[in-house]
Amino acid sequence: MTSGAAGAASGTVTLLVNPAAGGNAGERIAARAARRLLSRGVEVDVVAGRDAAETRERARACVSAGADVLAVAGGDGMVHLALQELARTSTALAVLPSGTGNDFARALGIPSADPDAAADVVLGGVRRRIDLGRCSPPAGGGRPLWFGTVLTSGFDSLVVERTDRMRWPRGRLRYAAAVMAELGRLRPLPFTIEADGHEEHLEGMLVAVGNTAFYGGGMRICPHADPGDGRLAVTAVGPATAGQLLRAFPRIYRGTHATHPLVRTFHANSVRLHTPGMRAYADGEPAGPLPLHAEAVAGAVEVLVPR
Structure with a gap:
């Protein structure tokens, strides 16, 4: 991994939500993360699609608009969807795990059992560039x-x-x-x-x-x-x-x-x-x-x- 700058301690975070992830846990965790980010002075722009195609379309639009950080509330399927649009761009990916597997979050060391701790990675984590397949x-x-x-x-x-x-x-x-x-x-x-x-x-x-x-x-x-x-x-x-x-x-x-x-x-x-x-x-x-x-x-x- 290549180390980079600090996370989104200020500015705007785009929060991509999959309401169905983990039995609707995605929606709950996204709302909790948004409150925590807002309380720390971070502006949050929440976007959600009704299905995978619309969600990916909205992720593409966010990246095209120059989003600094795209925080994904969901599981590995949502992360996979987001990666299709984030690869080889300057938009950073943050993961708020709320799926059943959460293997990408696990590989990055992002806690899946503590939504507040995951949100804190968005606030003060380290930016790193990693490989993709x-x-x-x-x-x-x-x-x-x-x-x-x-x-x-x-x-x-x-x-x-x-x-x-x-x-x-x-x-x-x-x-x-x-x-x-x-x-x-x-x-x-x-x-x-x-x-x-x-x-x-x-x-x-x-x-x-x-x-x-x-x-x-x-x-x-x-x-x-x-x-x-x-x-x-x-x-x-x-x-x-x-x-x-x-x-x-x-x-x-x-x-x-x-x-x-x-x-x-x-x-x-x-x-x-x-x-x-x-x-x-x-x-x-x-x-x-x-x-x-x-x-x-x-x-x-x-x-x-x-x-």
Whole structure:
């Protein structure tokens, strides 16, 4: 990460709200943050969209108008939406976590259990430029997609798809329940990975490409990821039984799975990933069908982080 100036101790903050995040927690946390910022003399401009498309349109308008700080009240989906407009601009991103995963906020060290402490990062945090991942089909076409946390495919894609279909339980427990359900259909997949021009073929359960370490509500899937080194961290899990994955599952939260014999980790500036009939997800959002090409873009976004 590249250090910069202090946060928005004065001036104007644009507050982008997703009312539906975390069971309407986004709206409550946004209102609480706005009161705290106003009490410290910071002018707050609150904007909200009725759906994802309108919210992104409003984020784009704020950036185009030269907003200094865009504070996002929501979860990883809202952050992902905002990154599409903030990448390679001078507008800084602040995160007021109110989603179920909050993995981007976790990677930045922003407290998710204390809304006042998160608002204080907007007031007095440090501005830093960090890397983002960018993915697109290898043949080009379509707008590239930016991601702040992890691009994943394989078993994880199936889990994310099942998680999105579930309405209960909530948060981390819902993801864990989806994992258990998909374990019953477990099968290895034929992956092709091209990392910095070197191609290899392997059978495995999943491949995760991380700009930061966390996904799935706190799982440290890419423990060696550093959003300030200009590289992506890759974690590949080889063929495994359901029992082996279950036993390794707790280690993912600690990041100690990287030493497991079935796990391989490495870094690359760019990665091309393919397995037939599979989709990828970035920041937990659909990234499209494979093959996809991902690359690290150094210093692509400015963020506010705790001092």
